[in-house]
Amino acid sequence: MLSRNELEKLIIDYGRLMGEKNFTPGYSGNISCRFEEGMLITTSGSSNGYLRPEEIVYTDFTGKSMEDGKKPSSEKLLHIEFYKIRPDVNFILHVHSPYLSTFASAGKSLEAPVMAENVFYFGAIPLAEYGMPSSMELVKNTAKYFDRYDAVLMANHGFIIGSGTIEDAYMKLELAESYAQVVLFTNLLGGAKPLTDEQALAVLALRNREK
Numbered sequence: 001m002l003s004r005n006e007l008e009k010l011i012i013d014y015g016r017l018m019g020e021k022n023f024t025p026g027y028s029g030n031i032s033c034r035f036e037e038g039m040l041i042t043t044s045g046s047s048n049g050y051l052r053p054e055e056i057v058y059t060d061f062t063g064k065s066m067e068d069g070k071k072p073s074s075e076k077l078l079h080i081e082f083y084k085i086r087p088d089v090n091f092i093l094h095v096h097s098p099y100l101s102t103f104a105s106a107g108k109s110l111e112a113p114v115m116a117e118n119v120f121y122f123g124a125i126p127l128a129e130y131g132m133p134s135s136m137e138l139v140k141n142t143a144k145y146f147d148r149y150d151a152v153l154m155a156n157h158g159f160i161i162g163s164g165t166i167e168d169a170y171m172k173l174e175l176a177e178s179y180a181q182v183v184l185f186t187n188l189l190g191g192a193k194p195l196t197d198e199q200a201l202a203v204l205a206l207r208n209r210e211k
Helices: 004-020 076-085 098-106 116-122 136-143 166-189 197-210
Strands: 030-035 038-042 056-060 091-095 151-154 158-163
Touching: 004 030, 004 038, 004 056, 004 091, 004 166, 030 076, 038 076, 076 091, 076 136, 076 158, 091 166, 098 151, 098 158, 098 166, 116 166, 116 197, 136 151, 158 166
Parallel strands: none
Antiparallel strands: 030 038, 030 091, 038 056, 091 158, 151 158
16 A cells, blocks of 8 residues: 555656646646545646645545545546446556547547557457536546446546556557557558457457456
8 A cells, every 4th residue: 555655755756757748738637546545636727737735635525525625626526436447456547638529529439440559458449428527527428438448448538447557557558559640540540440340349359368
């Protein structure tokens, strides 16, 4: 079990890395992790790329701040629902990275089996219907995918991913952003050529054996 200081350092370090990669420009996105009986989450109005310890707040699983003067991210309820549905998830990254956000804004999922590596790590990346940011509609529309998928695109919004470790969540964010870029660029060459059903099933079978 990591201490609060250790968890805060992870959030700050990976937030900075996400900022350097332009995965979380400006004030966009938020980061959280399980902690005690609730979670640590970035505060409202903070910038993931330039976080300070005072911009991370402990909340309970109703979304209530447990620290006076600190307001949790407006997307706190989305994070809470992910944790409730997935006991294996300990860290959540929500970003507005350019290529993933392009697909989200175009209303297009990343479910086609275009690259074997992404079938292996994600199965697919579905697209949740639009919900007003910070609303229960957004939570409802997105959370229905959390039981089957680690990563979800949110229409006209961004991308969310959860994992057992922040390292794994970040690595898969890199993979997903690169995947979106590749799929977008294939359109310049006439469109992607997806794996056949047989090929995709073989990759999924390998994935299940590795679990």
